[in-house]
Amino acid sequence: MKHLFRKGSDPKAPTFVLFHGTGGTENDLLPIADIVNSSASVLSVRGNVLENGMPRFFKRLAEGVFDEEDLIARTKELHEFLDQAAEDYEIERGHMIAVGYSNGANIAGSLMFHYEQVFKGAILLHPMVPRRHMQLPELNGLPVFIGAGRNDPICSPQETEELRQLLDGAGAEVEVHWESHGHQLTMSEIQGAADWYRSRF
Numbered sequence: 299m300k301h302l303f304r305k306g307s308d309p310k311a312p313t314f315v316l317f318h319g320t321g322g323t324e325n326d327l328l329p330i331a332d333i334v335n336s337s338a339s340v341l342s343v344r345g346n347v348l349e350n351g352m353p354r355f356f357k358r359l360a361e362g363v364f365d366e367e368d369l370i371a372r373t374k375e376l377h378e379f380l381d382q383a384a385e386d387y388e389i390e391r392g393h394m395i396a397v398g399y400s401n402g403a404n405i406a407g408s409l410m411f412h413y414e415q416v417f418k419g420a421i422l423l424h425p426m427v428p429r430r431h432m433q434l435p436e437l438n439g440l441p442v443f444i445g446a447g448r449n450d451p452i453c454s455p456q457e458t459e460e461l462r463q464l465l466d467g468a469g470a471e472v473e474v475h476w477e478s479h480g481h482q483l484t485m486s487e488i489q490g491a492a493d494w495y496r497s498r499f
């Protein structure tokens with residue numbers, strides 16, 4: 299998969315795994331990683347599905363309606379990519395923190411829904427529920443930050459609450475930070491994620 303890796307100056311810091319939103323690239327979330335912890339390593343992946351030329355991490359049938367078969371296959375592909383990248387770049391596999399926005403938050407959520415211990419923590423910015431009616435793995439106190447919008451037209455507050463409950467129910471420790479700027483990322487949301495990170499890692 300197309301990606302970039304940037305080695306951090308602090309060998310004890312986790313590696314941030316970045317997942318951009320629809321139409322984005324592996325460069326988009328680098329400023330967020332820098333705000334959260336500028337000395338951490340970064341592995342940033344580009345989604346390899348193209349929708350009218352816009353990179354995404356999995357196909358969709360319509361806005362907010364996911365192609366479940368493709369989602370499952372792409373989740374597996376990314377899971378294998380992360381294992382391989384950990385070897386190639388000599389990253390501690392158990393010390394990766396996901397940072398995803400929108401479609402990228404959805405694939406990061408899907409990785410956590412399908413695989414055990416895939417991340418040590420996750421910053422999910424405007425995520426949706428990736429799949430329903432499935433058994434989640436045991437998440438064992440996994441710290442998760444969710445940035446959400448009270449007026450997000452793509453991910454409703456009800457869906458944010460549903461995601462919180464599903465992750466909580468599997469044992470994750472979820473913190474939800476609410477904003478009122480629709481589906482947009484805001485600086486105060488990113489500051490909220492940075493504060494959450496500092497209090498947990």
Ligand code: MLT
Pocket residue numbers: 319320358361362363400401402404426452
């Ligand atoms: C998705 O397709 O993952 C969500 O609708 C978010 C988006 O990319 O618009």
